[in-house]
Amino acid sequence: MAKVTINEELCKGCELCIRACPKKILVLSDTKLNSKGYHPCEITDMSACIACAACARTCPDVVIEIEK
Amino acid sequence: MTKVFQKTKLLTDEVMHYCPGCTHGIVHRLVAEAIDELGVQGKTVGVVPVGCAVFAYKYFNIDTQEAAHGRAPAVATGIKRVHPDNVVFTYQGDGDLASIGTAEIVQAAHRGEKITAIFVNNAIYGMTGGQMAPTTLVGQKTTTSPYGRDKDHCGSPIRMSEMLATIEGSAYIERVALNNNANIMKAKRAIKKAFETQIAKKGFSMIEVLSTCPTNWGKSPVEAMEWLEENMIPYYPLGVKKEV
Ligand SMILES: Cc1ncc(C[n+]2csc(CCOP(=O)(O)OP(=O)(O)O)c2C)c(N)n1
Ligand code: SF4
Numbered sequence: 001m002a003k004v005t006i007n008e009e010l011c012k013g014c015e016l017c018i019r020a021c022p023k024k025i026l027v028l029s030d031t032k033l034n035s036k037g038y039h040p041c042e043i044t045d046m047s048a049c050i051a052c053a054a055c056a057r058t059c060p061d062v063v064i065e066i067e068k
Numbered sequence: 069m070t071k072v073f074q075k076t077k078l079l080t081d082e083v084m085h086y087c088p089g090c091t092h093g094i095v096h097r098l099v100a101e102a103i104d105e106l107g108v109q110g111k112t113v114g115v116v117p118v119g120c121a122v123f124a125y126k127y128f129n130i131d132t133q134e135a136a137h138g139r140a141p142a143v144a145t146g147i148k149r150v151h152p153d154n155v156v157f158t159y160q161g162d163g164d165l166a167s168i169g170t171a172e173i174v175q176a177a178h179r180g181e182k183i184t185a186i187f188v189n190n191a192i193y194g195m196t197g198g199q200m201a202p203t204t205l206v207g208q209k210t211t212t213s214p215y216g217r218d219k220d221h222c223g224s225p226i227r228m229s230e231m232l233a234t235i236e237g238s239a240y241i242e243r244v245a246l247n248n249n250a251n252i253m254k255a256k257r258a259i260k261k262a263f264e265t266q267i268a269k270k271g272f273s274m275i276e277v278l279s280t281c282p283t284n285w286g287k288s289p290v291e292a293m294e295w296l297e298e299n300m301i302p303y304y305p306l307g308v309k310k311e312v
Binding site: 038053058061 | 075090097248
């Protein structure tokens, strides 16, 4: 069981986490916009997450936290 | 539940001004984590440059000093000589380190200054709007090389790590990249190793980090990472260039 917490307000929608995720479970939100005008990334299937933290390590703005 | 990854307390809560996908933020985190893991927060001083990292002092929970363009190694030399037990590093772009500041970095290595340079090579001048740097690849289009860098006119891109590795005073030089998870972890180990080299008073150390500037390369952050992999890594080989 893993838990990914994304600080959506600080996400700049760069998609580097989406590229890094080996499980391909990150996407940019279709519906949300943060106050800077970016579509933040979100996780589609938390149960598939293996808590490898590849997304968090590539995030330039350090907006992702991982628990296991 | 246990935390597998969380933001280091060595980074402040300030929102970074960098463009989306700019790797400056990753380099900041790696430097901050290395300082934290070595337990030297209270005695580390960063010297930050002119360039996109000009506001880096806002993001690190350590003492910092701003330097004039290219002069960070000279400023760091002064700080280190007055406070030899401090851990002193410079944070510099390729315009800063490999162009206007070439004399300072070469002479700091030559004197064997016990400082660490974190060299962010994104093959372009970011802050000023994407002009050609000495590190710009042959054929790479920039605002001052709109038809691509011409080797006959501008020479070939300079490999600073290889050059500084030939200098007696340098003790640890490594080139790393941020294009995937494994390389990001290697980059962190390299930065830590460079700080350890300094703490052991062995001499000058530098880590060159192959980085992206999606905005001025005219690419999405993901395309920029791929361009780095396909073009920068072949010309700028990764690895340890010097270790004493
Ligand atoms: C003495 C001086 N000359 C020129 C400039 C203009 N200038 C500001 S940043 C910069 C280049 C920055 O490029 P780089 O060091 O590669 O850092 P990046 O912005 O790409 O991170 C230049 C030429 C300046 N500020 N001061
Ligand atoms: S201009 Fe380039 S180097 Fe500067 S913050 Fe933007 S992406 Fe980063």
